[in-house]
Amino acid sequence: MKPQKNISLIIGLAIPFLMIVLVAASIYLPGLFAPQPTVNFLYVTDDNYYQGHAYVVEQGKLTKREVKYPEHFTPGVTRFFVHDVSANDSKEVSFGEAQQLHLDANVKSSDGYEVVYGSAEYGFFPLLFSGDRDHNSMYLKGHSASKKLKLQTLNDGRYYYSRDRARFLGWIR
Amino acid sequence: MNKEELLKHVRSLAAQHLITRDEVTAAFDAGTSGGSDDQEVTHQTGISHILYYVGGAVVFLGIAVLIWQHWSALGSATKILSTLGSGIAAYVAATFLIRSERLETASRAFYFISALVMPLGLHVTFDVAGLDTGSHGVQSLVSGILLMTFLLSYFVYRKTVFTIFNVIFGTWLFFSFTDLLVGSNPNFNWEFSAYRVLCTGLVYALLGHYFTQTSQRALTGALYGFGVFLFLGAALALGDWKPNQNGFWELVFPGLVFGVMFLSVYLKSKAFLTFGSIYLMVYILKITAEYFADSLGWPLALVLTGLGLIAIGYLHLNLKKKYLS
Numbered sequence: 001m002k003p004q005k006n007i008s009l010i011i012g013l014a015i016p017f018l019m020i021v022l023v024a025a026s027i028y029l030p031g032l033f034a035p036q037p038t039v040n041f042l043y044v045t046d047d048n049y050y051q052g053h054a055y056v057v058e059q060g061k062l063t064k065r066e067v068k069y070p071e072h073f074t075p076g077v078t079r080f081f082v083h084d085v086s087a088n089d090s091k092e093v094s095f096g097e098a099q100q101l102h103l104d105a106n107v108k109s110s111d112g113y114e115v116v117y118g119s120a121e122y123g124f125f126p127l128l129f130s131g132d133r134d135h136n137s138m139y140l141k142g143h144s145a146s147k148k149l150k151l152q153t154l155n156d157g158r159y160y161y162s163r164d165r166a167r168f169l170g171w172i173r
Numbered sequence: 174m175n176k177e178e179l180l181k182h183v184r185s186l187a188a189q190h191l192i193t194r195d196e197v198t199a200a201f202d203a204g205t206s207g208g209s210d211d212q213e214v215t216h217q218t219g220i221s222h223i224l225y226y227v228g229g230a231v232v233f234l235g236i237a238v239l240i241w242q243h244w245s246a247l248g249s250a251t252k253i254l255s256t257l258g259s260g261i262a263a264y265v266a267a268t269f270l271i272r273s274e275r276l277e278t279a280s281r282a283f284y285f286i287s288a289l290v291m292p293l294g295l296h297v298t299f300d301v302a303g304l305d306t307g308s309h310g311v312q313s314l315v316s317g318i319l320l321m322t323f324l325l326s327y328f329v330y331r332k333t334v335f336t337i338f339n340v341i342f343g344t345w346l347f348f349s350f351t352d353l354l355v356g357s358n359p360n361f362n363w364e365f366s367a368y369r370v371l372c373t374g375l376v377y378a379l380l381g382h383y384f385t386q387t388s389q390r391a392l393t394g395a396l397y398g399f400g401v402f403l404f405l406g407a408a409l410a411l412g413d414w415k416p417n418q419n420g421f422w423e424l425v426f427p428g429l430v431f432g433v434m435f436l437s438v439y440l441k442s443k444a445f446l447t448f449g450s451i452y453l454m455v456y457i458l459k460i461t462a463e464y465f466a467d468s469l470g471w472p473l474a475l476v477l478t479g480l481g482l483i484a485i486g487y488l489h490l491n492l493k494k495k496y497l498s
Contacts, residue, residue, distance in 0.1 A: 005386060012379030015372050016347045023354050023365075118357025137357050146360055 034143035037085040039109040042098055042169045045152065046076035054078065057105040057170045062098045081152050082172065085113070085140060090152045103170030113142035115149070115168040138166065178441070182390065191388055225282035232263075233289035240297065249301045257294025263287040264322075271330060281334045284326075288338045291319060309356070312349035316342050333389045340380065340396070344373055367407045374404030382440065398444035401433055405452040415463045426456055434488070438496040446497065450489040457481040 042062070047055050054067045055078065062080075069075055080098040081090040108114045118137040139146045151166050186192040236259055240252060247255070267283030270276040295315045296306045304311050320342040327335035351369060355361045377400030381393045408429055411422040430453045437445030457478055465474045 006383065008379040009383040012376045012383065015376050015379075016343075019369070019372050020347075020351060020354070023351055026360070027354060027358060116359045119359050119362050139357075139359050141359055144360075146358055148356075 030143065030145035031147065034145035035111065037109070037113045037140055037142070037147075038111050039113070040085055040172045041083050041109070041115060042093075042101060042103060042172060043081055043083060043090075043115075043151065043166050044169055045079045045081070045166050047078045047167060053167065055080075055169065057103045060102050060104070060170075060173070062095075062101065062103060062169065064095075079152070080169075083149065083151065088147070088150050090150070092152070101170075102173040104173055105170040108142070109171045111142075113140050115139070116141045116146075118148075185386060186388065222278060225278060226285055229282045229285040229289065232286050233293075236290055237293060240293070252297050253294065253301060256290060256297045260287045260289075260291035260294045263290060271332070281332070284334050284338075288319075288323070288341075291322070295319070309349050309353035313346060313353050316346035316349055320346050333391060336384075336389055336392060340377070347373070364411060367410045370403050371407035371411070374400045374402070374407060376400070378404065385440075394442075394444060397440070397442045398448070401445050401448045405430065405433065405448060409452060409456060409459070412459075414459075418463070423460070427453070430456065434492065438492060441497060443493070443497055446489060446492055450485050453485050454482050457485075 044055050047053050054065055054075075056063060056065060067075075078095075080093050080095060082093055082098075082101075083090045104110070116139050118139055138149045138151055140149055141147075183192065183197060187197075236256060240247070240256060244252075263283045264287035267280040267287060270280035270283060292315060295318060296311075299311050299315070300306050306312075306315075320339060323335050323338040323342060326332075327339060348369060351365075355365065377396045379400075381396030381400055384390055384393045384396065405426075408422060408426055411419055412426055413419050413422075430449050433445050434449035434453070437443070437449060461474045461478045461481075465477070469477070
């Protein structure tokens with residue numbers, strides 16, 4: 001095979017490989033150079049009724065608000081978790097224990113990370129969503145890197161989106 | 174294809190020892206002896222080729238409907254046997270048929286059936302094995318298996334039909350594997366899909382150009398068409414819409430379109446010229462609606478757009494008459 005004659009074939013086959021390498025590098029390389037996250041955070045599961053939330057952070061403390069549910073509606077059991085970012089593991093705490101924590105409700109932590117929802121997956125055809133079951137997972141994002149979080153999200157089939165299953169409350173000071 | 178191109182192609186094939194002097198003179202003699210009969214035969218052959226592929230598609234539909242209607246009643250082995258088994262059987266049958274020159278066209282129809290049924294069979298098999306067939310991992314596995322199968326078949330038989338399947342399964346693998354890598358990573362949004370489509374279009378056009386120098390020249394037109402359609406479509410989409418517009422892509426797009434239109438002359442491709450003209454019209458409509466509808470007023474913007482479209486139509490016809498007919 002003469003290289004000049006086959007230059008279009010060589011470039012044509014190289015483009016997808018190059019793109020795969022670039023995509024892999026852009027996913028894995030920033031993680032190697034980004035500083036390790038150090039600030040743990042508190043999150044809540046099953047605290048969602050028509051976008052209304054019973055638990056919020058006010059003046060650095062977790063507080064409970066009154067939410068009026070209809071008579072026939074039984075709210076789920078709300079649970080609180082502290083997520084250890086270095087171990088990527090969650091530990092359940094009671095409402096009382098969560099109230100003792102000093103919380104920072106800012107989106108970004110003091111070490112430059114934020115908890116974000118994953119982007120929708122577009123699949124083979126850009127207009128179709130993929131069949132993956134972890135639709136809209138949650139990530140710790142910062143310093144050009146992102147790390148998938150292993151959260152204790154409720155997945156009993158009632159909520160399709162993870163944003164309805166688990167909600168970030170605040171960084172623990 | 175004009176005379177110069179045909180002679181150039183014959184020279185290229187002769188240089189590669191893919192054609193002999195006797196074959197060329199025999200074809201010439203056949204043409205001078207009975208032209209109208211040959212045209213009739215070619216026409217009938219074309220229809221029979223189409224019928225082969227329609228038949229193949231109907232066979233695939235039959236198997237798919239059978240599985241769909243009796244999904245709960247069929248056992249695992251029957252499901253796999255009727256889908257993957259049929260796909261493999263069609264492939265084996267085609268491999269026997271391809272050995273006879275007379276039955277080569279029929280073999281292509283059987284390869285077509287196997288290329289349609291084997292993905293279904295692999296999905297059914299993985300589903301029976303308890304895997305999530307919608308996941309990117311399984312999608313990559315299915316497309317990877319199919320690509321390997323038809324890539325090896327191409328290296329053994331060197332038939333154009335395998336190249337078509339390889340392009341399709343290769344594209345599928347590229348999308349599913351990059352999806353597997355990215356998942357729902359928040360750093361990748363819809364623009365990532367647009368860039369993938371852009372790359373796919375570029376690859377198709379480059380492959381089309383490569384095939385002009387080979388005996389698979391028949392694929393060039395389709396690859397140019399799909400390639401330029403995907404490439405310009407993705408570039409236009411990347412420009413997005415006010416207030417989220419991407420200045421780089423909105424500015425670069427006219428350059429790309431004119432590049433494609435002038436490449437159409439160099440490559441003698443009607444697809445490049447047609448899609449270039451269509452996308453330029455779409456771009457003018459988009460930019461007018463996006464930026465000038467409010468400032469100039471909608472009626473004046475429409476007038477200017479109309480004049481722009483007439484100019485593109487004139488350019489399109491001129492280029493086509495002068496260089497491509």
